[in-house]
Amino acid sequence: MIEATNLRKQFGKVTAVDDISFTAGDGQVTGLLGPNGAGKTTTLRMLYGVMKPNSGTVLVDGVNSAMHPLEAQARVGVLPDIYGLYPRLTAREHIRYYGELHGLSHAALDERIDEIFQLLDMKHIAERRAAGFSHGERTKVALARALVHDPQNILLDEPTNGLDVMSTRAVRAIVRNLKAQGRCVVFSSHVMQEVSALCDSMIVVAGGRVVARGTPDELRVQGGHEDLEEAFVALAGTAEGGARR
Amino acid sequence: MMMYPRWWRQTFVVLTKEFVDAWRDKRGMTSVMITVLIGPIITGFMMNRIADRQKAAEEIRLPIAGAEHAPALVEWLKQQSGVEVVAAPDTPERAVRDKDEYVVAIIPPDFSARFRSSRPATIKLVADSARADTAAQVSRVRRLFEQYNAQIGSLRLVGRGVSPAVASPVQLQDVEVSTTQQRAARLLSVIPLMILLAAFTGAMQIATDATAGERERGSLEALLINPVPRSALAVGKSMAAAGAAMLAVTITTGLCAALLRFIPLQEMGMRFRFGLPHLAGMLAAVLPVCLATSAMQSCVATMARSFKEAQTYMGILILAPMLAGMLGTLYPISNQPWMYAVPMLGQYVLLTNVLGGRYPGLIAFLTAAVSALLVAMFFLRLTVSLFKDERIVFGR
Secondary structure, eight states, X not given: OEEEEEEEEEETTEEEEEEEEEEEOTTEEEEEEOOTTSSHHHHHHHHTXXXXXXXXXXXXXXXXXXXXXXXXXXXXXEEOSSOOOOTTSBHHHHHHHHHHHTTOOHHHHHHHHHHHHHHHTOGGGTTSBGGGOOHHHHHHHHHHHHHTTOOSEEEEESTTTTOOHHHHHHHHHHHXXXXXXXXXXXXXXXXXXXXXXXXXXXXXXXXXXXXXEEOHHHHHHHHTOSSHHHHHHHHHHTTTTSXXX | OTTOHHHHHHHHHHHHHHHHHHHHOHHHHHHHHHHHHHHHHHHHHHHHHHHXXXXXXXXXXXXXXXXXXXXXXXXXXXXXXXEEEEEOOSOHHHHHHTTSOSEEEEOOTTHHHHHHTTSOOOOEEEEOTTOSTTHHHXXXXXXXXXXXXXXXXXXHHHHTTOOGGGGOSOOOOOOOOSOHHHHHHHHTTHHHHHHHHHHHHHHHHHHHIIIIIHHHHTHHHHXXXXXXXXXXXXXXXXXXXXXXXXXXXXXXXXXXHHHHHHSOGGGGTOOOOOOHHHHHHHHXXXXXXXXXXXXXXXXXXXXXXXXXXXXXXXXXXXXXXXXXHHHHHHOOOTTOGGGGGSTTHHHHHHHHHHHTTOOOOHHHHHHHHHHHHHHHHHHHHHHHHHHTOHHHHHOO
């Protein structure tokens, strides 16, 4: 479970995140929805502990990420905005590197890697170097890296961006699978359909603020449109002219 | 933080990954290898040439035009060791200009007449002072004639009942302070510089790729998501660079040692015996400084936004050992104790001493090592704080 309370983040004079609070529960998929530059990535970065909020707190399974950053980070798995793969390392080496950094022992790690390869259907690329990977293959490696230590909380920053239909479906299947295992999944996107197909609750962010929250049905009502995309445009538009990152 | 086994394990994991990554960068590895190997190879070649030249000066061929005008002089010359008198070409100036001959002595027809009447008899020495490769041989020829001049002058004074000492109001006496090994060391003064440069060039690739490269690829953020203290990341990356620097230094030192065994140093007039204790001494002098160079390079490269920018900074940093080398040659009073406390300079002085066959003492080695360690720690701390800085991690 992830609890964010009154998160604020400023870059110079620009307020990228302005008082965002929400709770993402276990066994749930929480969608962070907003246009480009709304503050989604900055919010996620504070959740996974690489950015310090100017004010506000993040609790990961009750662990304060400002006071115990390493313990909080050990409880999350992240698919970041930029994967940052190493072109000269193989898929297996990428996952082993992160697993070892998480302190997994060798025998357990090898077992876990094979399990993930099975889950993500990526055995055929296991021993290949990342230099020649397609976008879909790169996403799989990054996802496998995020899951190697079997985290309770999973943060995905626009995971289906630029993926083809097959890969998008694979990612959705994994998200549903994680949810069924009782994990807490937070998922950011600017694509309405994407979020509504997967999420139990949604948080609409624009201009660094939460402009709406609820289930997809509740958002349709709040936005005053039967069509979710129209509702999103209406909701996001209320913060138009607000600060951008 | 540093006491925990977990911290060390993570540091080691980072170090190993950087090693594997760098080793697979064939292009980068090749360029490092070339930079490390080229110095010793060129130096070896040049020293061989110097030795050859020195040998050539010992045994000279002296073309003389008009030898028949001074038979006594020519006879004397022939008796000197290693001198072979030959006939001169018809046009001495042109022969020297065209580099057919390095020197020609011309004895004019009035030589014997002037000689007999005790008037200064001229001998022309045709030589090209712009040619560095034959300078040693020309000066040997010049010394031969001066020697003959002094010898005949003394005989004439004795013949007139005057002591030759009267004609020498001042006698110049050279007192050589440096031992032969030290003289050899001065000739070999490029070696310390080469070894210090290897401490930089060896670390360069990993220091830039693991920091600036990581930022440029965007992989730094992903890496920082892991529950790893920033200090473990910074130390792991720096240590990987240090390992590469140590490898480069060991290779360079080993090559230089092989060079010193292979090159005929005796023929340069030096009795230099280079053995395993010297090799060990040189490594002990220079290995600690690898920690400092790699920590400094990693730190500077972390500040760079891109790989290219980092490489530009590396080019500036490499001036540091050059400066040490220059100071070392400009001020050869190289036994000031404070010098050991200055990183790079201390190592340079230590290397020069060991190469000169002198043992500078354990304290000197320790001082140099400790100062290098302090510098390494300073830059490591700085790198750790850079890794904690959001402007560095996300500023692209």
